[in-house]
Amino acid sequence: MWRNTWLTSLTDMDGPRILRAGLCAMGIMGIMGIMGIIMACAGITHARPVRHAPPPPAPDAAPELLYGLPAACIAHVITAPLLTNSGSPIIPVTFNAMDGLSYLSVTQDRVGVYAATTHDFPVESIIDVQTIAGGDTTYTTTLNTLRISNGMAENVPALLEGIGLPHVNDRPVLGIIGYDVLGNYDVLFDFPARRMVLFLPREGGACPPMRDWLGADSTALPLLPDSTGRMTGVALRMGERTIRMEVEPGADISSLSRRDARALGLTSAMLRTDMHVRTNAGKILNGRRHHFDNVTLGSWQNLGLDVNVEKTTYSVLGMNFLRRRRVLMAFPQDMVFMTPQQDMPDDRGQATHGVLSTRTAIARMVDTPPPAGNTLLVPTDRPAAGPAAP
Numbered sequence: 001m002w003r004n005t006w007l008t009s010l011t012d013m014d015g016p017r018i019l020r021a022g023l024c025a026m027g028i029m030g031i032m033g034i035m036g037i038i039m040a041c042a043g044i045t046h047a048r049p050v051r052h053a054p055p056p057p058a059p060d061a062a063p064e065l066l067y068g069l070p071a072a073c074i075a076h077v078i079t080a081p082l083l084t085n086s087g088s089p090i091i092p093v094t095f096n097a098m099d100g101l102s103y104l105s106v107t108q109d110r111v112g113v114y115a116a117t118t119h120d121f122p123v124e125s126i127i128d129v130q131t132i133a134g135g136d137t138t139y140t141t142t143l144n145t146l147r148i149s150n151g152m153a154e155n156v157p158a159l160l161e162g163i164g165l166p167h168v169n170d171r172p173v174l175g176i177i178g179y180d181v182l183g184n185y186d187v188l189f190d191f192p193a194r195r196m197v198l199f200l201p202r203e204g205g206a207c208p209p210m211r212d213w214l215g216a217d218s219t220a221l222p223l224l225p226d227s228t229g230r231m232t233g234v235a236l237r238m239g240e241r242t243i244r245m246e247v248e249p250g251a252d253i254s255s256l257s258r259r260d261a262r263a264l265g266l267t268s269a270m271l272r273t274d275m276h277v278r279t280n281a282g283k284i285l286n287g288r289r290h291h292f293d294n295v296t297l298g299s300w301q302n303l304g305l306d307v308n309v310e311k312t313t314y315s316v317l318g319m320n321f322l323r324r325r326r327v328l329m330a331f332p333q334d335m336v337f338m339t340p341q342q343d344m345p346d347d348r349g350q351a352t353h354g355v356l357s358t359r360t361a362i363a364r365m366v367d368t369p370p371p372a373g374n375t376l377l378v379p380t381d382r383p384a385a386g387p388a389a390p
Contacts, residue, residue: 067197068190068214068326073207078151078198082191083168088250088319089189090168091196093177094147100165100174104196105250106232106329107316108178112161113143116172121160146181151198153181176250179230182331186210189249189327192342200332211337214326218339219298223247223331226314231334234317237296238264238305243315247329247336251318254307255279256290261309266290277308285310298338 065071067079080091083101093102095113115121121141128137143156157180165172185198201207211220223231224244233244243260256264261271274288287310295303306320324341 067188067195068193069188069197069199070207070213073202073204073213074186074199075202076198076200078149078185080149080196082189082194082196088252089191089196090173091148091177093174094145095174096144098172098174100172101168102174103176103250104182105176105178105248106182107246107248107250108176109228109230110178110180111143111146111156111158112176112178113141113158114161114165114173114175115163116165118163121158123160127159143175148177148181148198156180179232182329183230184331186332187329189322189329191323191325191327192344193326210328210330210333210335214328214337214339218326218337219300220335220337221298223329223334223336231331234297234336236305236317238292239294241265245315245317247322247327248316249319249322249327251316253277253279253289253320254305254318255287255312255316256307256309257312257315258309260315261290266309271309274309277310279308279310285312287311300340 066074066077080093082089082091084090088103088105090101090103093100095102113121121143124140124142126137126139128135139160141158141160143158144154146153146156158175161175165174167173182198186201188197188199190197201210211218221234224233224235225231226233226246232248233246235242236245241264243256243263245254245260256266271288271290274290277287277289279285279287285308287308289306289308291304291306293302293304295305297303307315322338324344326339328337330336
């Protein structure tokens with residue numbers, strides 16, 4: 001965890017700052033992540049990246065296609081490699097003058113920044129936030145310049161994620177790119193090709209409907225609003241009951257809140273035999289992993305889905321479902337399109353855990369008869385249980 005207590009001890013806040021913090025707190029939705037994905041101030045104007053000329057088509061792309069999309073139908077293209085395909089996708093970024101990496105999160109409202117020192121970013125106002133695991137407090141700041149490939153934004157409203165830079169291998173993680181940037185675009189998460197494409201569709205009658213862009217075997221779903229109006233959720237039907245789940249590549253495993261689990265008919269007795277799990281969401285959440293084999297999503301039926309049932313404030317459709325697919329989140333059209341999963345032998349990339357990560361909590365063991373002539377498997381001065389699985 002990277003949040004430092006020096007921020008929460010700050011008391012020299014003037015009247016306007018406190019007023020702004022109060023206004024922001026009215027729009028808080030949630031938080032998850034290494035220290036929590038923060039969702040705040042949904043009414044703030046989105047960061048608008050300065051538009052640059054799109055890069056040339058990929059070398060392996062047909063002339064009429066750009067990154068697997070109809071080239072004549074898209075404009076202002078920004079593309080970045082996805083450096084992990086297990087937990088939260090990570091892309092190369094530049095924050096101010098520093099090169100590094102950034103997580104991607106659909107459900108985080110503003111850009112989040114990690115500070116190497118307490119002097120890196122000015123503290124502007126205090127915000128109380130509602131996290132996926134409970135209440136929290138953070139501070140607003142401003143990111144002078146944000147660059148993703150050929151796209152750049154200036155004076156970007158941001159939230160302080162903490163002091164100290166996480167690292168993936170030897171590269172610093174500078175922050176989290178959230179809905180404030182992504183929501184301006186149609187966003188293609190091409191997990192098989194390990195790239196993200198931000199684009200705007202060209203207007204004109206010659207282009208096919210966007211629902212046809214990913215192929216006939218894809219499915220289309222309307223995006224559903226959260227309580228602040230951000231279009232980030234989809235409806236999943238499990239059996240005869242339907243719930244709303246946030247589409248969140250920042251979570252390596254899908255998750256159900258206890259409220260939604262009850263709505264789907266799951267009882268404590270049914271979960272008692274499921275595997276224990278624990279999730280780092282700012283604090284450790286202990287839960288159970290349950291398997292469904294009757295999930296309906298759009299035109300797809302009888303899908304299998306593993307979910308963690310935990311004490312959270314909302315439910316998440318994470319990377320265990322999204323990986324190996326092409327996922328087009330068409331935010332301006334309030335739609336999401338997905339392809340079936342591809343068979344890929346090695347798709348994890350540089351990191352195996354991302355913003356919201358889960359590990360099994362208990363190494364499950366079953367009783368077996370001892371080998372012939374061996375009456376004691378575990379020394380009497382050592383516990384019988386093995387260590388938690390990594």
